[in-house]
Amino acid sequence: MSTRKQTKEHTRRRLIDASLGLSATKGFTAVSLREVAVAAGITPAAFYRHFRTMEELGIAVLDEVALSLRRLLRETRQRFKGKEKIVEATVDSYLEYVNEHRLLLHFFVSEWQGSSELFRSFIKDELELFYKELAEDLETNHPGMKNAAVAAKAMGSVVFTMGAEALWLGKKEQAILRTKMIQSLRLILLGALGNAR
Protein backbone atom coordinates (compact mmCIF):
# COMPACT_ATOMS: atom_id res chain seq x y z
CA MET A 1 0.00 0.00 0.00
CA SER A 2 1.85 3.10 -1.15
CA THR A 3 0.37 5.61 1.24
CA ARG A 4 3.41 7.82 0.85
CA LYS A 5 2.90 8.71 -2.80
CA GLN A 6 -0.81 9.12 -2.27
CA THR A 7 -0.50 11.60 0.57
CA LYS A 8 2.14 13.50 -1.32
CA GLU A 9 -0.18 13.83 -4.27
CA HIS A 10 -2.97 14.92 -1.96
CA THR A 11 -0.81 17.70 -0.60
CA ARG A 12 0.24 18.65 -4.10
CA ARG A 13 -3.40 18.90 -5.05
CA ARG A 14 -4.14 21.07 -2.04
CA LEU A 15 -1.26 23.36 -3.00
CA ILE A 16 -2.61 23.73 -6.52
CA ASP A 17 -6.15 24.31 -5.33
CA ALA A 18 -5.00 26.77 -2.70
CA SER A 19 -3.02 28.79 -5.22
CA LEU A 20 -6.00 28.80 -7.58
CA GLY A 21 -8.27 30.10 -4.85
CA LEU A 22 -5.82 32.71 -3.61
CA SER A 23 -4.87 33.98 -7.05
CA ALA A 24 -8.56 34.45 -7.87
CA THR A 25 -8.78 37.33 -5.42
CA LYS A 26 -5.33 38.91 -5.57
CA GLY A 27 -3.59 37.57 -8.66
CA PHE A 28 -1.04 34.79 -8.70
CA THR A 29 1.97 37.12 -8.61
CA ALA A 30 0.77 38.55 -5.32
CA VAL A 31 0.31 35.14 -3.70
CA SER A 32 3.18 34.33 -1.36
CA LEU A 33 4.79 30.97 -0.85
CA ARG A 34 3.96 31.11 2.84
CA GLU A 35 0.26 31.77 2.47
CA VAL A 36 -0.26 29.13 -0.17
CA ALA A 37 1.54 26.65 2.07
CA VAL A 38 -0.56 27.55 5.09
CA ALA A 39 -3.73 27.52 2.98
CA ALA A 40 -2.81 24.00 1.88
CA GLY A 41 -2.34 22.98 5.49
CA ILE A 42 1.42 22.56 5.56
CA THR A 43 4.45 24.42 6.87
CA PRO A 44 6.18 26.90 4.52
CA ALA A 45 9.30 24.76 4.54
CA ALA A 46 7.33 21.72 3.40
CA PHE A 47 6.41 23.59 0.24
CA TYR A 48 9.87 22.78 -1.11
CA ARG A 49 9.08 19.04 -1.00
CA HIS A 50 6.75 19.71 -3.94
CA PHE A 51 7.96 22.74 -5.89
CA ARG A 52 11.24 24.58 -6.02
CA THR A 53 9.66 27.97 -6.66
CA MET A 54 6.24 29.57 -6.90
CA GLU A 55 6.63 29.76 -10.65
CA GLU A 56 6.98 25.99 -10.75
CA LEU A 57 3.68 25.75 -8.90
CA GLY A 58 2.19 28.12 -11.46
CA ILE A 59 3.28 25.80 -14.24
CA ALA A 60 1.55 22.94 -12.46
CA VAL A 61 -1.61 25.03 -12.38
CA LEU A 62 -1.27 25.78 -16.07
CA ASP A 63 -0.91 22.05 -16.74
CA GLU A 64 -4.29 21.62 -15.08
CA VAL A 65 -5.72 24.34 -17.27
CA ALA A 66 -4.27 22.81 -20.41
CA LEU A 67 -5.68 19.42 -19.50
CA SER A 68 -9.17 20.74 -18.94
CA LEU A 69 -8.99 22.87 -22.08
CA ARG A 70 -8.06 19.84 -24.17
CA ARG A 71 -11.03 18.02 -22.70
CA LEU A 72 -13.20 20.99 -23.62
CA LEU A 73 -11.92 20.86 -27.18
CA ARG A 74 -12.60 17.15 -27.46
CA GLU A 75 -16.12 17.49 -26.10
CA THR A 76 -16.88 20.38 -28.40
CA ARG A 77 -15.78 18.44 -31.45
CA GLN A 78 -17.93 15.50 -30.44
CA ARG A 79 -20.84 17.77 -29.82
CA PHE A 80 -21.03 19.10 -33.35
CA LYS A 81 -19.88 15.95 -35.12
CA GLY A 82 -21.82 16.18 -38.38
CA LYS A 83 -24.36 18.53 -36.89
CA GLU A 84 -22.80 21.52 -38.64
CA LYS A 85 -23.90 23.78 -35.79
CA ILE A 86 -20.30 24.46 -35.10
CA VAL A 87 -20.89 27.96 -33.82
CA GLU A 88 -23.51 27.20 -31.21
CA ALA A 89 -21.59 24.16 -30.07
CA THR A 90 -18.39 26.11 -29.56
CA VAL A 91 -20.11 28.90 -27.68
CA ASP A 92 -22.12 26.61 -25.44
CA SER A 93 -19.16 24.43 -24.63
CA TYR A 94 -17.08 27.43 -23.77
CA LEU A 95 -19.74 28.99 -21.56
CA GLU A 96 -20.18 25.71 -19.73
CA TYR A 97 -16.46 25.65 -19.21
CA VAL A 98 -16.53 29.18 -17.82
CA ASN A 99 -18.97 28.15 -15.13
CA GLU A 100 -17.55 24.74 -14.31
CA HIS A 101 -13.86 25.65 -14.31
CA ARG A 102 -14.09 29.26 -13.30
CA LEU A 103 -10.87 29.40 -11.33
CA LEU A 104 -8.86 27.66 -14.02
CA LEU A 105 -10.08 29.97 -16.75
CA HIS A 106 -9.52 33.01 -14.57
CA PHE A 107 -5.95 31.94 -14.01
CA PHE A 108 -5.55 31.38 -17.74
CA VAL A 109 -6.79 34.79 -18.86
CA SER A 110 -5.23 36.75 -16.02
CA GLU A 111 -1.78 35.34 -16.78
CA TRP A 112 -2.26 35.71 -20.54
CA GLN A 113 -0.31 38.97 -20.51
CA GLY A 114 0.97 38.68 -16.97
CA SER A 115 4.36 38.94 -15.37
CA SER A 116 5.91 35.60 -16.24
CA GLU A 117 7.39 35.03 -19.68
CA LEU A 118 7.07 31.30 -19.03
CA PHE A 119 3.36 31.59 -18.33
CA ARG A 120 2.77 33.79 -21.35
CA SER A 121 4.40 31.42 -23.81
CA PHE A 122 2.58 28.47 -22.28
CA ILE A 123 -0.76 30.21 -22.71
CA LYS A 124 0.12 31.40 -26.18
CA ASP A 125 0.87 27.84 -27.25
CA GLU A 126 -2.41 26.64 -25.82
CA LEU A 127 -4.31 29.36 -27.64
CA GLU A 128 -2.60 28.51 -30.90
CA LEU A 129 -3.54 24.89 -30.51
CA PHE A 130 -7.11 26.04 -30.01
CA TYR A 131 -6.99 28.14 -33.18
CA LYS A 132 -5.42 25.32 -35.16
CA GLU A 133 -8.02 22.74 -34.22
CA LEU A 134 -10.75 25.25 -34.87
CA ALA A 135 -9.32 25.80 -38.34
CA GLU A 136 -9.31 22.06 -39.02
CA ASP A 137 -12.92 21.79 -38.00
CA LEU A 138 -13.86 24.68 -40.21
CA GLU A 139 -12.16 23.03 -43.15
CA THR A 140 -13.83 19.67 -42.64
CA ASN A 141 -17.24 21.19 -42.02
CA HIS A 142 -17.00 23.61 -44.90
CA PRO A 143 -14.81 21.95 -47.48
CA GLY A 144 -13.23 24.26 -49.97
CA MET A 145 -13.31 27.17 -47.56
CA LYS A 146 -10.63 29.75 -48.15
CA ASN A 147 -9.16 31.60 -45.19
CA ALA A 148 -10.02 28.87 -42.69
CA ALA A 149 -6.94 29.70 -40.62
CA VAL A 150 -7.70 33.40 -40.61
CA ALA A 151 -11.32 32.81 -39.72
CA ALA A 152 -10.33 30.42 -36.96
CA LYS A 153 -8.00 32.95 -35.41
CA ALA A 154 -10.64 35.65 -35.55
CA MET A 155 -13.24 33.33 -34.05
CA GLY A 156 -10.80 32.24 -31.40
CA SER A 157 -10.08 35.83 -30.43
CA VAL A 158 -13.76 36.53 -30.06
CA VAL A 159 -14.31 33.42 -27.95
CA PHE A 160 -11.31 34.24 -25.79
CA THR A 161 -12.20 37.85 -25.05
CA MET A 162 -15.91 37.32 -24.59
CA GLY A 163 -15.25 34.20 -22.53
CA ALA A 164 -13.17 36.32 -20.20
CA GLU A 165 -16.01 38.81 -20.00
CA ALA A 166 -18.38 36.01 -19.12
CA LEU A 167 -16.33 35.28 -16.01
CA TRP A 168 -17.84 38.29 -14.32
CA LEU A 169 -21.45 37.95 -15.41
CA GLY A 170 -24.50 36.34 -13.87
CA LYS A 171 -26.52 33.71 -15.69
CA LYS A 172 -28.92 36.18 -17.30
CA GLU A 173 -26.17 38.45 -18.57
CA GLN A 174 -24.32 35.41 -19.83
CA ALA A 175 -27.33 34.50 -21.93
CA ILE A 176 -27.19 37.92 -23.57
CA LEU A 177 -23.48 37.58 -24.13
CA ARG A 178 -24.09 34.15 -25.64
CA THR A 179 -26.25 35.71 -28.31
CA LYS A 180 -23.60 38.31 -29.08
CA MET A 181 -20.91 35.67 -29.32
CA ILE A 182 -22.99 33.59 -31.69
CA GLN A 183 -23.75 36.60 -33.85
CA SER A 184 -20.09 37.56 -33.98
CA LEU A 185 -18.97 34.07 -34.90
CA ARG A 186 -21.66 33.74 -37.54
CA LEU A 187 -20.49 37.02 -39.03
CA ILE A 188 -16.97 35.70 -39.31
CA LEU A 189 -18.16 32.40 -40.69
CA LEU A 190 -20.25 34.23 -43.26
CA GLY A 191 -17.29 36.34 -44.24
CA ALA A 192 -15.09 33.29 -44.57
CA LEU A 193 -17.62 31.50 -46.74
CA GLY A 194 -17.67 34.73 -48.69
CA ASN A 195 -18.71 34.70 -52.29
CA ALA A 196 -18.12 30.97 -52.32
CA ARG A 197 -21.72 30.71 -51.33
Next chain:
Amino acid sequence: MSTRKQTKEHTRRRLIDASLGLSATKGFTAVSLREVAVAAGITPAAFYRHFRTMEELGIAVLDEVALSLRRLLRETRQRFKGKEKIVEATVDSYLEYVNEHRLLLHFFVSEWQGSSELFRSFIKDELELFYKELAEDLETNHPGMKNAAVAAKAMGSVVFTMGAEALWLGKKEQAILRTKMIQSLRLILLGALGNAR
Protein backbone atom coordinates in the same frame (compact mmCIF):
# COMPACT_ATOMS: atom_id res chain seq x y z
CA MET B 1 6.44 81.53 -10.16
CA SER B 2 4.71 78.47 -8.72
CA THR B 3 7.66 76.16 -8.39
CA ARG B 4 5.88 74.17 -5.73
CA LYS B 5 3.11 72.85 -7.95
CA GLN B 6 5.54 72.22 -10.76
CA THR B 7 7.94 70.12 -8.73
CA LYS B 8 5.04 68.21 -7.25
CA GLU B 9 3.79 67.37 -10.70
CA HIS B 10 7.29 66.38 -11.72
CA THR B 11 7.48 63.93 -8.87
CA ARG B 12 4.02 62.66 -9.68
CA ARG B 13 5.15 62.04 -13.23
CA ARG B 14 8.22 60.19 -12.03
CA LEU B 15 6.05 58.01 -9.81
CA ILE B 16 3.80 57.14 -12.73
CA ASP B 17 6.73 56.47 -15.06
CA ALA B 18 8.51 54.43 -12.42
CA SER B 19 5.45 52.25 -11.81
CA LEU B 20 5.03 51.76 -15.55
CA GLY B 21 8.62 50.64 -15.90
CA LEU B 22 8.56 48.35 -12.88
CA SER B 23 5.22 46.76 -13.70
CA ALA B 24 6.51 45.94 -17.18
CA THR B 25 8.88 43.35 -15.76
CA LYS B 26 7.03 42.02 -12.73
CA GLY B 27 3.42 43.09 -13.01
CA PHE B 28 1.86 46.01 -11.20
CA THR B 29 0.51 43.91 -8.33
CA ALA B 30 4.03 42.80 -7.48
CA VAL B 31 5.39 46.33 -7.43
CA SER B 32 5.82 47.61 -3.88
CA LEU B 33 5.18 51.10 -2.65
CA ARG B 34 8.75 51.35 -1.41
CA GLU B 35 10.44 50.43 -4.66
CA VAL B 36 8.29 52.68 -6.78
CA ALA B 37 9.08 55.54 -4.41
CA VAL B 38 12.81 54.87 -4.51
CA ALA B 39 12.70 54.44 -8.30
CA ALA B 40 11.05 57.85 -8.51
CA GLY B 41 13.78 59.31 -6.33
CA ILE B 42 11.79 59.98 -3.17
CA THR B 43 11.44 58.49 0.29
CA PRO B 44 8.70 55.88 0.83
CA ALA B 45 6.93 58.22 3.21
CA ALA B 46 6.81 60.97 0.59
CA PHE B 47 4.74 58.66 -1.60
CA TYR B 48 1.73 59.55 0.53
CA ARG B 49 1.99 63.20 -0.53
CA HIS B 50 0.77 62.03 -3.94
CA PHE B 51 -1.32 58.90 -3.57
CA ARG B 52 -3.07 57.27 -0.65
CA THR B 53 -2.53 53.73 -1.92
CA MET B 54 -0.82 51.88 -4.73
CA GLU B 55 -4.20 51.28 -6.33
CA GLU B 56 -4.70 55.03 -6.54
CA LEU B 57 -1.40 55.25 -8.40
CA GLY B 58 -2.62 52.49 -10.70
CA ILE B 59 -5.70 54.53 -11.51
CA ALA B 60 -3.49 57.48 -12.38
CA VAL B 61 -1.60 55.21 -14.77
CA LEU B 62 -4.86 54.05 -16.30
CA ASP B 63 -5.87 57.68 -16.80
CA GLU B 64 -2.71 58.08 -18.84
CA VAL B 65 -3.62 55.02 -20.85
CA ALA B 66 -7.14 56.26 -21.44
CA LEU B 67 -5.87 59.63 -22.58
CA SER B 68 -3.46 58.15 -25.08
CA LEU B 69 -6.08 55.68 -26.31
CA ARG B 70 -8.54 58.48 -26.96
CA ARG B 71 -5.84 60.26 -28.93
CA LEU B 72 -5.28 57.06 -30.89
CA LEU B 73 -8.98 56.85 -31.68
CA ARG B 74 -9.12 60.44 -32.84
CA GLU B 75 -6.06 60.04 -35.05
CA THR B 76 -7.42 56.86 -36.56
CA ARG B 77 -10.71 58.49 -37.45
CA GLN B 78 -8.91 61.39 -39.10
CA ARG B 79 -6.70 59.00 -40.96
CA PHE B 80 -9.49 57.26 -42.80
CA LYS B 81 -11.80 60.23 -43.10
CA GLY B 82 -13.51 59.50 -46.39
CA LYS B 83 -10.77 57.17 -47.50
CA GLU B 84 -12.88 54.09 -46.76
CA LYS B 85 -9.74 52.12 -45.97
CA ILE B 86 -11.01 51.79 -42.46
CA VAL B 87 -9.39 48.43 -41.88
CA GLU B 88 -5.83 49.32 -42.82
CA ALA B 89 -6.09 52.62 -40.98
CA THR B 90 -7.23 50.93 -37.78
CA VAL B 91 -4.54 48.29 -37.89
CA ASP B 92 -1.72 50.69 -38.72
CA SER B 93 -2.76 53.16 -36.06
CA TYR B 94 -2.92 50.43 -33.51
CA LEU B 95 0.46 48.98 -34.42
CA GLU B 96 2.03 52.40 -34.22
CA TYR B 97 0.49 52.78 -30.82
CA VAL B 98 1.93 49.44 -29.73
CA ASN B 99 5.44 50.62 -30.52
CA GLU B 100 5.15 54.18 -29.28
CA HIS B 101 3.27 53.53 -26.07
CA ARG B 102 4.50 50.07 -25.31
CA LEU B 103 4.47 50.38 -21.53
CA LEU B 104 1.01 51.91 -21.45
CA LEU B 105 -0.50 49.22 -23.62
CA HIS B 106 1.25 46.51 -21.65
CA PHE B 107 -0.24 47.87 -18.45
CA PHE B 108 -3.64 48.00 -20.12
CA VAL B 109 -3.71 44.40 -21.35
CA SER B 110 -2.00 42.91 -18.31
CA GLU B 111 -4.55 44.45 -15.96
CA TRP B 112 -7.46 43.61 -18.26
CA GLN B 113 -8.25 40.51 -16.21
CA GLY B 114 -5.96 41.29 -13.32
CA SER B 115 -6.38 41.46 -9.59
CA SER B 116 -8.14 44.77 -9.12
CA GLU B 117 -11.86 45.03 -9.73
CA LEU B 118 -11.40 48.77 -10.10
CA PHE B 119 -8.82 48.34 -12.86
CA ARG B 120 -10.93 45.74 -14.66
CA SER B 121 -14.03 47.90 -14.83
CA PHE B 122 -11.97 50.88 -15.93
CA ILE B 123 -10.45 48.90 -18.77
CA LYS B 124 -13.78 47.35 -19.69
CA ASP B 125 -15.33 50.79 -20.03
CA GLU B 126 -12.46 51.95 -22.21
CA LEU B 127 -12.82 48.90 -24.44
CA GLU B 128 -16.54 49.45 -24.78
CA LEU B 129 -15.94 53.03 -25.81
CA PHE B 130 -13.57 51.71 -28.44
CA TYR B 131 -16.18 49.25 -29.72
CA LYS B 132 -18.86 51.92 -29.76
CA GLU B 133 -16.86 54.41 -31.80
CA LEU B 134 -15.80 51.66 -34.14
CA ALA B 135 -19.47 50.79 -34.65
CA GLU B 136 -20.31 54.41 -35.44
CA ASP B 137 -17.54 54.57 -38.00
CA LEU B 138 -18.73 51.37 -39.59
CA GLU B 139 -22.23 52.76 -39.88
CA THR B 140 -21.14 56.03 -41.43
CA ASN B 141 -18.70 54.37 -43.81
CA HIS B 142 -21.11 51.63 -44.80
CA PRO B 143 -24.58 53.13 -44.49
CA GLY B 144 -27.36 50.64 -44.18
CA MET B 145 -25.10 48.05 -42.66
CA LYS B 146 -26.81 45.61 -40.38
CA ASN B 147 -24.95 44.24 -37.36
CA ALA B 148 -22.56 47.17 -37.14
CA ALA B 149 -22.40 46.81 -33.36
CA VAL B 150 -21.74 43.09 -33.55
CA ALA B 151 -19.11 43.54 -36.23
CA ALA B 152 -17.45 46.31 -34.23
CA LYS B 153 -17.21 44.13 -31.16
CA ALA B 154 -15.75 41.28 -33.16
CA MET B 155 -13.27 43.57 -34.85
CA GLY B 156 -12.39 45.14 -31.54
CA SER B 157 -11.71 41.75 -30.00
CA VAL B 158 -9.39 40.86 -32.85
CA VAL B 159 -7.51 44.15 -32.59
CA PHE B 160 -7.23 43.81 -28.83
CA THR B 161 -5.89 40.25 -28.76
CA MET B 162 -3.59 40.59 -31.73
CA GLY B 163 -2.39 43.96 -30.50
CA ALA B 164 -1.37 42.30 -27.25
CA GLU B 165 0.46 39.67 -29.27
CA ALA B 166 2.29 42.39 -31.16
CA LEU B 167 3.77 43.62 -27.89
CA TRP B 168 6.20 40.74 -27.93
CA LEU B 169 7.16 40.71 -31.59
CA GLY B 170 9.96 42.30 -33.57
CA LYS B 171 9.33 44.53 -36.54
CA LYS B 172 9.38 41.73 -39.09
CA GLU B 173 7.02 39.51 -37.16
CA GLN B 174 4.76 42.49 -36.62
CA ALA B 175 4.52 42.94 -40.37
CA ILE B 176 3.28 39.36 -40.68
CA LEU B 177 0.83 39.88 -37.87
CA ARG B 178 -0.36 43.06 -39.58
CA THR B 179 -1.38 41.04 -42.61
CA LYS B 180 -3.25 38.55 -40.44
CA MET B 181 -5.05 41.33 -38.61
CA ILE B 182 -6.11 42.96 -41.85
CA GLN B 183 -7.32 39.67 -43.25
CA SER B 184 -9.31 38.94 -40.10
CA LEU B 185 -10.91 42.36 -40.05
CA ARG B 186 -11.75 42.17 -43.74
CA LEU B 187 -13.41 38.84 -43.14
CA ILE B 188 -15.59 40.34 -40.44
CA LEU B 189 -16.35 43.36 -42.57
CA LEU B 190 -17.29 41.12 -45.44
CA GLY B 191 -19.56 39.09 -43.19
CA ALA B 192 -21.20 42.24 -41.87
CA LEU B 193 -21.83 43.56 -45.33
CA GLY B 194 -23.22 40.13 -46.03
CA ASN B 195 -25.71 39.71 -48.80
CA ALA B 196 -26.35 43.46 -48.69
CA ARG B 197 -23.66 43.70 -51.24
Next chain:
DNA sequence: ACACTTAGTATACGAACGTTTACTGAATGA
Protein backbone atom coordinates in the same frame (compact mmCIF):
# COMPACT_ATOMS: atom_id res chain seq x y z
C1' DA C 1 13.01 -6.93 11.84
C1' DC C 2 15.53 -3.01 10.78
C1' DA C 3 18.09 0.44 8.22
C1' DC C 4 16.59 3.88 4.95
C1' DT C 5 13.83 7.29 2.83
C1' DT C 6 11.07 11.25 3.08
C1' DA C 7 6.85 14.38 3.91
C1' DG C 8 6.23 17.49 7.23
C1' DT C 9 7.52 20.31 11.70
C1' DA C 10 9.73 23.80 14.57
C1' DT C 11 12.54 27.55 14.66
C1' DA C 12 15.36 31.00 13.41
C1' DC C 13 17.64 34.47 10.11
C1' DG C 14 18.04 38.72 7.64
C1' DA C 15 15.55 41.44 4.28
C1' DA C 16 11.75 43.93 2.61
C1' DC C 17 7.31 45.40 3.40
C1' DG C 18 3.46 49.39 4.62
C1' DT C 19 2.80 52.93 7.75
C1' DT C 20 3.53 56.40 11.50
C1' DT C 21 5.86 60.03 13.68
C1' DA C 22 8.67 64.12 14.22
C1' DC C 23 11.47 66.96 11.53
C1' DT C 24 13.40 70.41 7.92
C1' DG C 25 13.77 73.91 4.68
C1' DA C 26 12.20 76.24 0.83
C1' DA C 27 8.18 78.36 -1.63
C1' DT C 28 4.03 81.08 -0.61
C1' DG C 29 1.05 84.95 0.28
C1' DA C 30 -0.74 88.56 3.21
Next chain:
DNA sequence: TCATTCAGTAAACGTTCGTATACTAAGTGT
Protein backbone atom coordinates in the same frame (compact mmCIF):
# COMPACT_ATOMS: atom_id res chain seq x y z
C1' DT D 1 8.87 90.73 6.31
C1' DC D 2 7.28 86.89 8.55
C1' DA D 3 4.00 83.33 9.79
C1' DT D 4 2.15 79.52 7.15
C1' DT D 5 2.09 75.73 3.99
C1' DC D 6 3.81 71.51 2.43
C1' DA D 7 7.01 68.19 -0.44
C1' DG D 8 10.33 65.52 1.14
C1' DT D 9 13.60 63.31 4.92
C1' DA D 10 15.10 60.21 8.63
C1' DA D 11 14.16 56.79 11.68
C1' DA D 12 11.60 53.50 13.77
C1' DC D 13 7.56 50.05 14.41
C1' DG D 14 5.55 45.50 13.86
C1' DT D 15 4.59 42.17 9.93
C1' DT D 16 5.43 39.19 6.54
C1' DC D 17 8.42 37.46 3.44
C1' DG D 18 11.73 33.46 1.34
C1' DT D 19 14.90 30.28 2.87
C1' DA D 20 18.11 27.30 5.74
C1' DT D 21 18.84 24.04 9.38
C1' DA D 22 18.04 20.35 12.47
C1' DC D 23 14.47 17.40 13.79
C1' DT D 24 10.66 13.71 13.87
C1' DA D 25 7.82 10.08 12.76
C1' DA D 26 5.74 7.16 9.73
C1' DG D 27 5.98 4.36 5.27
C1' DT D 28 9.16 1.41 2.51
C1' DG D 29 12.24 -2.28 0.76
C1' DT D 30 15.13 -5.95 1.80
